[in-house]
Amino acid sequence: xxxxxxxxxFAGAVCARELADAGHTVLVIDKRKHIAGNAYDRLDAHxxxxxQYGPHIFHTNSDKVFEYLSRFTEWRPxxxxxxxxxxxxxxxxxxxxxxxxxxxxxYGLDLDEAGIAAFLERSREPRDPIRxxxxxxxxxxxxxxxxxxxxxxxxxxxxxxxxxxxxGVAARIPTRCNDDDRYFTDRFQAMPLxxxxxxxxxxxxxxxxxxxxxxxxxxxVSSADxxxxxxxxxxxxxxxxxxxxxPYRSLRFEHEHLAGTAQLQSVGTVNYPNDHDYTRIxxxxxxxxxxxxxxxxxxxxxxxxxxPYYPIPNPANxxxxxxxxxxxxxENDVYFIGRLAQYRYYNMDQVVAAALALSRRLNAEHAVxxxxxxxxxxxxxxxxx
Ligand code: FAD
Ligand code: UDP
Numbered sequence: 001x002x003x004x005x006x007x008x009x010f011a012g013a014v015c016a017r018e019l020a021d022a023g024h025t026v027l028v029i030d031k032r033k034h035i036a037g038n039a040y041d042r043l044d045a046h047x048x049x050x051x052q053y054g055p056h057i058f059h060t061n062s063d064k065v066f067e068y069l070s071r072f073t074e075w076r077p078x079x080x081x082x083x084x085x086x087x088x089x090x091x092x093x094x095x096x097x098x099x100x101x102x103x104x105x106x107y108g109l110d111l112d113e114a115g116i117a118a119f120l121e122r123s124r125e126p127r128d129p130i131r132x133x134x135x136x137x138x139x140x141x142x143x144x145x146x147x148x149x150x151x152x153x154x155x156x157x158x159x160x161x162x163x164x165x166x167x168g169v170a171a172r173i174p175t176r177c178n179d180d181d182r183y184f185t186d187r188f189q190a191m192p193l194x195x196x197x198x199x200x201x202x203x204x205x206x207x208x209x210x211x212x213x214x215x216x217x218x219x220x221v222s223s224a225d226x227x228x229x230x231x232x233x234x235x236x237x238x239x240x241x242x243x244x245x246x247p248y249r250s251l252r253f254e255h256e257h258l259a260g261t262a263q264l265q266s267v268g269t270v271n272y273p274n275d276h277d278y279t280r281i282x283x284x285x286x287x288x289x290x291x292x293x294x295x296x297x298x299x300x301x302x303x304x305x306x307x308p309y310y311p312i313p314n315p316a317n318x319x320x321x322x323x324x325x326x327x328x329x330x331e332n333d334v335y336f337i338g339r340l341a342q343y344r345y346y347n348m349d350q351v352v353a354a355a356l357a358l359s360r361r362l363n364a365e366h367a368v369x370x371x372x373x374x375x376x377x378x379x380x381x382x383x384x385x
Contacts, residue, residue: 001025006217007232009037010351011338018359020208023368031216039196046257048296055282059186060349066188073199075190080183081267086148088275099176116177133170134162153273166313232338248308252301259294311343
């Protein structure tokens, strides 16, 4: 084959399709037994569509990314909403991101937008420069809202204090003075109509793409014969952790089916910043629109051990990543792409955009020549393909 792609998630699958569309032959492997990476969804034993690796809500401002994926799926419009329960004893839940309703309900007020802006101006602790996630939160909402909604959740999610994480982590959550209670404000917010796995099946359905799941790179590296390799696993693992392990945060997903409960909670996700060992409960039927007499949920328990899910953004980790990145940049025909390989807290759309950029560059650099195409055809015929 021309190209070996390690990982059948967004990074690997988009690169595979782009290279195959340009005439390359591609082998995609994944050590898991399925495609779609962390976006993998499936019917559970009760027939409810669940996301095996936690809730995945698609949102983007990129026309290019949305149009690209629309070649492989129809969409179901969906705007995600989240409630947070800062104290389970009171049981009260509030919209997150913090908005006008959150503040009015929490403090028994009836402020308009200008009143909320003035409230936040009085509450916030201005910080300059803004470096850490603590700076971000204190600078925008001040200590009380920080302690109710952010400090405990962050400690649980990351095993670190807000002050030990780069500002970009908490900056994912805006603060609003209006009544907008959507989690995201992107122009495109939608779920693949038949699920992510079905979308990946179409993405990878190409005569130039061979997909083998249940195979780890380490099993085949010595026998792989290809012109280039695209690696979307953890970059430190590729280099045998030679500079030491890059820290990743893991999660344990506890799935549960609630027979006879048509709806457990009023929104897709409820966050528990200050109670329980789990961070949040997601009820999938909100995301998928599926009708079913029962409901399936997932609780997310953060942990230090287990599969790597999140790079942990802070200056020390970013410096360590740079050392691995320098090795990667010195490679001739090996390319690193995706959330684990680039050690970036990427959303799905950002991975798609990065994969499109990489594969289009590779297609320009490694154009399929007529002679090369002839060789492929002959080789395929010889293999009986
Ligand atoms: P992955 O999906 O991780 O794919 C990499 C693949 O490589 C994996 O399947 C892995 O098995 C395989 N692999 C690794 N090493 C090897 C090896 N040595 N040999 C063979 N195969 C290997 N993004 C959003 O936009 N919206 C959301 O709502 C959202 N929610 C999320 C919730 C959770 C709990 C998590 C963890 C992430 C969420 N994301 C969300 C982020 C999203 O999952 C990622 O941006 C995206 O899936 C990354 O794609 P990827 O291809 O880089 O990596
Ligand atoms: N966060 C928080 N409280 C919340 C929700 C989020 O403190 O109720 C912080 C926390 O540090 C979290 C980060 O904001 O890791 C990003 O949240 P997001 O929901 O984007 O996380 P993801 O869906 O990627 O796990």
